[in-house]
Every structure is written in C-alpha cells, then in structure tokens.
Amino acid sequence: MIPPSSSNINKGQSTQGQGPKQTQQNTTVPPAPPTPPVKPQKKKGAWLPLSIGLGVLMLLAVAWLTYTSINTTRELEQKIAELEEAERLQSELESQYFDALTELDNLKGENADINNMIEQQKVELEEQKQQINRLLRDKRKLDVARSEIADLKNRIATYVAEIEQLTLEQEQLRQNNELLQSENTELATNLEAQSNENQQLKEYQTKLVSEKEDLARSVRLGSVIKVKEISVTGLKVGKNGKTAERRSAKRVDRLNVCFTTMENEIVEPGTETFYIRIINPKGETLAIDDLGAGVLQNTATGEEVRFSQAQEYEYANEETQLCFNWEPGLPLQSGKYDVEIYNKGYLAGKSTFELK
Numbered sequence: 001m002i003p004p005s006s007s008n009i010n011k012g013q014s015t016q017g018q019g020p021k022q023t024q025q026n027t028t029v030p031p032a033p034p035t036p037p038v039k040p041q042k043k044k045g046a047w048l049p050l051s052i053g054l055g056v057l058m059l060l061a062v063a064w065l066t067y068t069s070i071n072t073t074r075e076l077e078q079k080i081a082e083l084e085e086a087e088r089l090q091s092e093l094e095s096q097y098f099d100a101l102t103e104l105d106n107l108k109g110e111n112a113d114i115n116n117m118i119e120q121q122k123v124e125l126e127e128q129k130q131q132i133n134r135l136l137r138d139k140r141k142l143d144v145a146r147s148e149i150a151d152l153k154n155r156i157a158t159y160v161a162e163i164e165q166l167t168l169e170q171e172q173l174r175q176n177n178e179l180l181q182s183e184n185t186e187l188a189t190n191l192e193a194q195s196n197e198n199q200q201l202k203e204y205q206t207k208l209v210s211e212k213e214d215l216a217r218s219v220r221l222g223s224v225i226k227v228k229e230i231s232v233t234g235l236k237v238g239k240n241g242k243t244a245e246r247r248s249a250k251r252v253d254r255l256n257v258c259f260t261t262m263e264n265e266i267v268e269p270g271t272e273t274f275y276i277r278i279i280n281p282k283g284e285t286l287a288i289d290d291l292g293a294g295v296l297q298n299t300a301t302g303e304e305v306r307f308s309q310a311q312e313y314e315y316a317n318e319e320t321q322l323c324f325n326w327e328p329g330l331p332l333q334s335g336k337y338d339v340e341i342y343n344k345g346y347l348a349g350k351s352t353f354e355l356k
Contacts, residue, residue, distance in 0.1 A: 223267050
C-alpha cells in the first residue's frame, strides 16, 4: 500500500480545518475527507540517513584505530628487535672482553716487558669496549657496533698472537742464556762472541720494536686526509644579518674559512675531524674557548698545538669543500695571517691571508 504524501496530508489537514467555513459560505462544496493517520514507516525512514551516517563514522573510526594499532605494533616490534639486538651485542661484548682479560692474564709471567705490554693492551681493550658501549646506547649505530665488536675480536686475537710470539722468543732467549751460563766454564774463550750475539739479538729486538712503531706512524700518516684550496674571507655583518666581503681589519666581524678535502683510498668513509688554527700577525693563535678552541698534539713533533676551532663531517672518500665561520666579537689586527688545517694530529694543509 502506498502511503499518502506529506502534501496530501497537509492539504487534507488544511481542508479539514477550513471545512466549516466553506460549508457556511457555499453549501454545495462537499466536506473534506478525514485526515489519514501518519504511519510509523514515515518516522522510521527519517532516522535511516542518520543511522547510516553513524555507521559510516563508526567504520571509519574502527579503520583508523586498526591502522594506528598496526603501525604502533610495528614500531613496538622494531624497537623490541633493536633492544634485543643491542642486548645480544652487549652480552657478546662483555663475554669477549672478560674472556680476553682472562686470556691475557694467563699469559703473564716473570718478564716485566711482556707484563707491561699486557697491561697496556688491557687499557686499549677497555677504551674500545667503552666506545662500543656508547655505540650500543644509540640504536641507530648498531651496525657500527657490530663492526667494532668484530674488530675487537680480531684485535684480541692479534694481541694474544703477539704475546705468545714474544713469550716464545723470550723463553728461547732465557734458555739460551741458561745454556750459556751452564757452559760458561767450558766456553770461556767464546764468552765475548756469545755476548756479542746476545747484544745483537737485543738490538734486533729493539729494531723490531722501532720498526713496528715506525710502521704504525707510517700507517697513521698515510691515513691523513690532505686538504687544498684553503681560503679565508673577511666579512662584515650588517644589522639585517647580511654579510659583505671586507679586507680592512677594522671592518671585519667574521672570518669565513673554506678548504677542500682530497681523496684518500686508504681511509674508510666515516666521521673525520679537522682542526683549524688561525695565527695572527704576532704569531699568536686566535683561540676562544667558547668558540670551540682547544689543544691537540702534533704527532710529527710531539708538541702541543693550540687550535681555533674543530669541525667534524662525514668523509665519503671524495673531494668536498668545507667552510666554517669564526666570529670572535673582538677587533682584529691588520697584517698577514697564517691558517693551518690538521687531521689525525698531522698538518694536512696551510695557507695565508692578509687584512689591511
């Protein structure tokens, strides 16, 4: 059955309300039919769009909560995996470290030189362990930590092999000395020759140590990243923050130092530190602690060198231009300045500039 439209209902209601008046004016007009009752289906149809809208909103809310829950779960799982990996690496590090200490202590004997070497190696292992611990605290550097743990393992093996070799040599030397002492009476005539042989052996050992130190210095020197195209520009900083190049010392507020790193196939890509030293016309290093000044040791001479500022960057084994600003807030002197760049304790490049 088709329900009456609202217009018909209203028309009927209107007609019903006006029926008596029309009857009074014109008796020929038939009375209006009674208004049909409003069926319940009309009220139910009025709520249907609202119900559908609420349903859609609920579905969207459930979908959003599900999406958020999945992402949160994934992030949580990733963090748990990183934490478990860090704990595993920490456990592996502790195990390797304490096993190494035990193994090194077991290699100690009566030889003071070997014992001192072992203690020095233990100090170096402790330093590397602390470095790895710092890496493990940064979950973004777990790959570096794995590499450092592998390097620590190789380093331990190298130390043990060196000590065992030195112990064997020392034992052989001790046995030779004992043999010489037991045969001292019979070989009195050959005592000088044997003494010379022992002296040569000691000199050979000293030479080996010296050659090893020289080799280590050569390797370190070979890993120095040289720089070129060093330039220093005097800048005047305006009130609006804009800068203009100036050559007069009285008008310079800031020194802009730029240089280009050179390729070095020996060096693995990674963080490198460059120390910049600016020397004024009086031979004094421009150094302000609040601007990053400090002291480094010149590996070539052993002298302590004051530097103006240090700068780190990720070296990718390719030529890269680096620049930094040094703004002392103090007047500069006119004259000729020197600028030196250091890397790994060695002078990597130098240049000069002049302010009038």
